[in-house]
Amino acid sequence: xxxxxxxxxxxxxxxxxxxxxxxxxxxxxxxxxxxxxxxxxxxxxxxxxxxxxxxxxxxxxxxxxxxxxxxxxxxxxxxxxxxxxxxxxxxxxxxxxxxxxxxxxxxxxxxxxxxxxxxxxxxxxxxxxxxxxxxxxxxxxxxxxxxxxxxxxxxxxxxxxxxxxx
Amino acid sequence: xxxxxxxxxxxxxxxxxxxxxxxxxxxxxxxxxxxxxxxxxxxxxxxxxxxxxxxxxxxxxxxxxxxxxxxxxxxxxxxxxxxxxxxxxxxxxxxxxxxxxxxxxxxxxxxxxxxxxxxxxxxxxxxxxxxxxxxxxxxxxxxxxxxxxxxxxxxxxxxxxxxxxxxxxxxxxxxxxxxxxxxxxxxxxxxxxxxxxxxxxxxxxxxxxxxxxxxxxxxxxxxxxxxxxxxxxxxxxxxxxxxxxxxxxxxxxxxxxxxxxxxxxxxxxxxxxxxxxxxxxxxxxxxxxxxxxxxxxxxxxxxxxxxxxxxxxxxxxxxxxxxxxxxxxxxxxxxxxxxxxxxxxxxxxxxxxxxxxxxxxxxxxxxxxxxxxxxxxxxxxxxxxxxxxxxxxxxxxxxxxxxxxxxxxxxxxxxxxxxxxxxxxxxxxxxxxxxxxxxxxxxxxxxxxxxxxxxxxxxxxxxxxxxxxxxxxxxxxxxxxxxxxxxxxxxxxxxxxxxxxxxxxxxxxxxxxxxxxxxxxxxxxxxxxxxxxxxxxxxxxxxxxxxxxxxxxxxxxxxxxxxxxxxxxxxxxxxxxxxxxxxxxxxxxxxxxxxxxxxxxxxxxxxxxxxxxxxxxxxxxxxxxxxxxxxxxxxxxxxxxxxxxxxxxxxxxxxxxxxxx
Numbered sequence: 001x002x003x004x005x006x007x008x009x010x011x012x013x014x015x016x017x018x019x020x021x022x023x024x025x026x027x028x029x030x031x032x033x034x035x036x037x038x039x040x041x042x043x044x045x046x047x048x049x050x051x052x053x054x055x056x057x058x059x060x061x062x063x064x065x066x067x068x069x070x071x072x073x074x075x076x077x078x079x080x081x082x083x084x085x086x087x088x089x090x091x092x093x094x095x096x097x098x099x100x101x102x103x104x105x106x107x108x109x110x111x112x113x114x115x116x117x118x119x120x121x122x123x124x125x126x127x128x129x130x131x132x133x134x135x136x137x138x139x140x141x142x143x144x145x146x147x148x149x150x151x152x153x154x155x156x157x158x159x160x161x162x163x164x165x166x
Numbered sequence: 167x168x169x170x171x172x173x174x175x176x177x178x179x180x181x182x183x184x185x186x187x188x189x190x191x192x193x194x195x196x197x198x199x200x201x202x203x204x205x206x207x208x209x210x211x212x213x214x215x216x217x218x219x220x221x222x223x224x225x226x227x228x229x230x231x232x233x234x235x236x237x238x239x240x241x242x243x244x245x246x247x248x249x250x251x252x253x254x255x256x257x258x259x260x261x262x263x264x265x266x267x268x269x270x271x272x273x274x275x276x277x278x279x280x281x282x283x284x285x286x287x288x289x290x291x292x293x294x295x296x297x298x299x300x301x302x303x304x305x306x307x308x309x310x311x312x313x314x315x316x317x318x319x320x321x322x323x324x325x326x327x328x329x330x331x332x333x334x335x336x337x338x339x340x341x342x343x344x345x346x347x348x349x350x351x352x353x354x355x356x357x358x359x360x361x362x363x364x365x366x367x368x369x370x371x372x373x374x375x376x377x378x379x380x381x382x383x384x385x386x387x388x389x390x391x392x393x394x395x396x397x398x399x400x401x402x403x404x405x406x407x408x409x410x411x412x413x414x415x416x417x418x419x420x421x422x423x424x425x426x427x428x429x430x431x432x433x434x435x436x437x438x439x440x441x442x443x444x445x446x447x448x449x450x451x452x453x454x455x456x457x458x459x460x461x462x463x464x465x466x467x468x469x470x471x472x473x474x475x476x477x478x479x480x481x482x483x484x485x486x487x488x489x490x491x492x493x494x495x496x497x498x499x500x501x502x503x504x505x506x507x508x509x510x511x512x513x514x515x516x517x518x519x520x521x522x523x524x525x526x527x528x529x530x531x532x533x534x535x536x537x538x539x540x541x542x543x544x545x546x547x548x549x550x551x552x553x554x555x556x557x558x559x560x561x562x563x564x565x566x567x568x569x570x571x572x573x574x575x576x577x578x579x580x581x582x583x584x585x586x587x588x589x590x591x592x593x594x595x596x597x598x599x600x601x602x603x604x605x606x607x608x609x610x611x612x613x614x615x616x617x618x619x620x621x622x623x624x625x626x627x628x629x630x631x632x633x634x635x636x637x638x639x640x641x642x643x644x645x646x647x648x649x650x651x652x653x654x655x656x657x658x659x660x661x662x663x664x665x666x667x668x669x670x671x672x673x674x675x676x677x678x679x680x681x682x683x684x685x686x687x688x689x690x691x692x693x694x695x696x697x698x699x700x701x702x703x704x705x706x707x708x709x710x711x712x713x714x715x716x717x718x719x720x721x722x723x724x725x726x727x728x729x730x731x732x733x734x735x736x737x738x739x740x741x742x743x744x745x746x747x748x749x750x751x752x753x754x755x756x757x758x759x760x761x762x763x764x765x766x767x768x769x770x771x772x773x774x775x776x777x778x779x780x781x782x783x784x785x786x787x788x789x790x791x792x793x794x795x796x797x798x799x800x801x802x803x804x805x806x807x808x809x810x811x812x813x814x815x816x817x818x819x820x821x822x823x824x825x826x827x
Contacts, residue, residue: 031401033765034687034774055550061408063552066401068766106552108537113545117537121530121559128522136510136518139436 172222348380516574572629619675626668663796670789
């Protein structure tokens with residue numbers, strides 16, 4: 001079980017360290033307004049999909065597709081404007097990121113350190129599966145020592161209980 | 167005066183908790199039975215003191231005592247009584263008192279129903295539980311005193327956040343806390359076992375009901391929150407991957423893993439140290455959740471007001487209990503040697519896979535939730551991790567879980583034969599895939615989401631049925647049907663909970679994949695069409711509520727099959743809180759909900775109206791209810807009742823008989 005112990009040590013040290021700093025937020029509700037909707041349904045569908053991936057900068061964890069903040073509306077209009085200009089989805093995102101920074105992307109990029117984030121899920125799964133596999137192999141090979149022997153006190157208690165019953 | 171009694175009871179309970187976290191521990195170490203025995207009356211005393219304290223605060227809310235600061239900032243005389251009561255926990259300070267109340271309730275339950283535990287183990291469990299309680303009591307008393315008075319009481323209060331004035335959200339926090347705090351029992355048992363240096367099948371049997379109860383409460387709490395988000399927030403989502411939601415999902419996943427791995431400890435005496443670690447992590451993630459919600463560290467729709475001082479305090483609690491427990495684990499884990507031997511193809515292995523998937527998926531949620539923080543601190547990058555990431559990274563785990571579940575659930579213990587276990591399932595799998603293919607062929611658009619959801623959901627539900635059927639043995643169908651009713655409740659619980667998971671998988675896929683939406687400006691008397699519905703905006707009126715004014719739209723609808731009715735979406739303004747909310751016009755249905763949202767009045771006249779069709783939304787809450795019901799059925803199984811019965815008999819029997827000898 002040295003693997004588990006190592007994990008325990010690592011967590012004991014890391015978890016408290018990982019937690020510490022602050023951010024800000026506002027409140028908002030609702031989504032795109034009727035006058036924003038594009039006439040071309042295909043283009044509108046792309047606009048909606050893109051909007052769902054873009055964060056409303058003044059809201060708490062909302063995409064611009066869900067927010068009724070003025071800024072979110074401006075961003076929705078911007079996205080549609082770029083689409084009407086003929087930009088590809090990637091170009092639209094690049095344009096928005098250029099203006100507002102990486103913070104707007106709800107789907108983080110895979111650049112640089114973000115690779116750690118994206119790889120973490122398959123990597124952790126692989127690690128867990130290997131550990132589980134090793135454990136299972138060892139369980140299969142272990143000698144069957146049967147149920148636990150009773151300790152002295154338990155033996156004494158059992159005896160006294162049996163005496164009472166008898 | 168009543169307020170001061172409440173405050174005093176809280177402080178007194180804190181003193182008792184401090185004593186209870188030390189005395190029984192020393193007693194258990196030295197073998198002094200009177201020092202150990204003191205834990206039980208102390209646990210009861212704590213509960214009754216906090217109950218007095220909680221009732222005092224409730225009294226202040228019900229009578230609108232505006233000399234109490236908390237009542238001023240969270241209540242109003244015009245508010246309906248139910249929300250005056252739910253206002254007690256609709257804020258940071260009061261919810262901490264509820265949290266402490268539930269901690270002491272669980273501690274008292276361990277004292278009342280734990281008579282069949284070995285004396286040292288019970289003393290240690292109660293001491294550990296009490297130390298957690300003491301930490302949170304200190305937090306409440308020193309940073310979040312709910313009983314603080316005002317020097318100059320105002321005439322009326324500032325009202326509760328209107329979003330919280332809702333029946334589902336009135337019940338959401340108590341259930342969630344029962345879940346979070348219920349996991350503290352598993353934690354206390356784990357730490358006590360580590361101190362004791364002994365984990366056996368009996369330990370697994372004691373831990374499991376607590377974990378099961380906590381998981382059931384968490385399931386109900388999360389489902390209530392999700393349902394509330396669906397009908398209240400106005401865009402019809404049910405899960406937003408918000409940090410606060412993730413904070414409740416992580417312990418839920420760990421609790422699910424724990425209650426499965428505890429079965430292996432109970433039945434096979436294997437996976438012991440892993441189960442201990444899971445118990446520690448499950449409560450650890452409850453604490454992390456508390457920290458996320460109350461420190462305001464990660465911004466969120468429904469976090470309480472942020473306060474760095476409180477955040478630091480919770481961080482210390484978290485560091486102390488997690489650091490302590492994990493260090494203890496690292497030092498003592500090797501004491502617990504596994505006993506059961508099993509082959510790679512066995513129920514044990516299947517439960518290991520279950521644990522791998524649940525635990526890793528929970529860690530994925532954790533990494534995603536924390537990544538913005540890590541990236542900012544270490545790489546100086548300000549970025550977001552939102553639903554697109556979580557949907558991509560998390561969903562595969564649930565798909566894999568649903569795929570292996572029916573097979574794993576039917577594998578025999580110790581040594582199985584994959585071919586034999588799979589044989590009764592092959593037909594069901596083929597049927598599920600065929601139905602998925604049928605749905606794919608029938609739908610327009612070509613998204614694979616719903617077909618996959620249909621196939622997986624059917625596979626899990628049918629698999630649960632096959633599992634139950636296989637338990638009835640062989641012979642004539644009539645005899646097997648008869649035996650079905652006499653199966654242990656645990657078997658039924660397992661089948662019901664698993665099919666609940668299948669129903670939920672299907673519902674999520676259908677809801678996400680088949681939802682349709684329409685946005686438009688509508689004038690009075692105008693009609694529009696969406697899906698099978700012909701809708702007409704009859705009228706828009708001002709309506710006066712008890713503590714709000716509402717602009718209400720009356721929308722008549724006619725469905726193609728002749729069903730008619732009316733939905734009334736609203737925009738409300740709560741003057742005391744100075745906050746607007748939307749009320750969705752919702753018509754629930756078996757196969758779909760009609761969901762109408764009213765937007766702003768438009769410059770050229772008319773109103774912005776959004777119309778959604780939400781397919782199979784009800785099935786999601788139904789699936790969650792099935793999961794919770796399955797947990798309850800398992801909890802009511804005979805072997806736990808027998809254990810409780812033995813405890814009562816044991817109290818009167820041998821224990822009293824010993825001095826008579």
